[in-house]
Amino acid sequence: MEKNGNPPSYGWSNGHMQAPPAAPPSYSQAVGGVGPSSPYTPQYPRTTGPQIVTTVVPLGPQSTHMICPSCHGEIDTASKKKPGLIAYIAGSVMCILGLFCGCCLIPCCIDSCMDVHHECPNCGAHLGRYRR
Numbered sequence: 178m179e180k181n182g183n184p185p186s187y188g189w190s191n192g193h194m195q196a197p198p199a200a201p202p203s204y205s206q207a208v209g210g211v212g213p214s215s216p217y218t219p220q221y222p223r224t225t226g227p228q229i230v231t232t233v234v235p236l237g238p239q240s241t242h243m244i245c246p247s248c249h250g251e252i253d254t255a256s257k258k259k260p261g262l263i264a265y266i267a268g269s270v271m272c273i274l275g276l277f278c279g280c281c282l283i284p285c286c287i288d289s290c291m292d293v294h295h296e297c298p299n300c301g302a303h304l305g306r307y308r309r
C-alpha cells in the first residue's frame with residue numbers, strides 16, 4: 178500500500194477532468210487531491226414524504242381508480258347507474274306525446290340516458306357523477 182509515494186500516471190492528467198470510466202478513483206487521490214477551486218455543492222435532499230394527491234380524477238362511465246377524499250383510501254369507485262335528467266325529460270316528453278303504455282319508462286332503461294354515480298366502497302362517500 179503506497180499512500181504518498183509515486184503518484185500514479187493518471188494523476189498528472191488531473192487537469193483534464195476526465196475520469197476513467199471503468200477504474201474507480203483511488204483513495205489517495207480522493208483524500209489528498211481535493212482541488213481548492215471546486216466548491217462541492219450538495220444536492221438537495223429528497224423529500225420523500227408521503228405525497229397526497231388531490232387531483233380531481235375525471236370520472237367516467239366505468240369505475241375509476243382514485244384516492245377517496247373522504248377516507249383517503251386507494252379505491253376503485255363503485256359506479257351505480259341512475260336515470261339522469263335526460264331520461265326524465267325524455268320520459269315526460271313521451272307522456273305528453275301520448276305514449277302512455279309504459280313507453281315513458283324506456284328512457285330510464287336506456288343506458289345512454291343513465292348517469293353514473295360514483296361512490297367509495299369503503300366509506301360510502303359520494304365521489305361524483307358522470308353525466309352523459
Ligand SMILES: [Zn+2]
Pocket residue numbers: 245246247248249250297298299300301302
Ligand atoms: Zn372513502
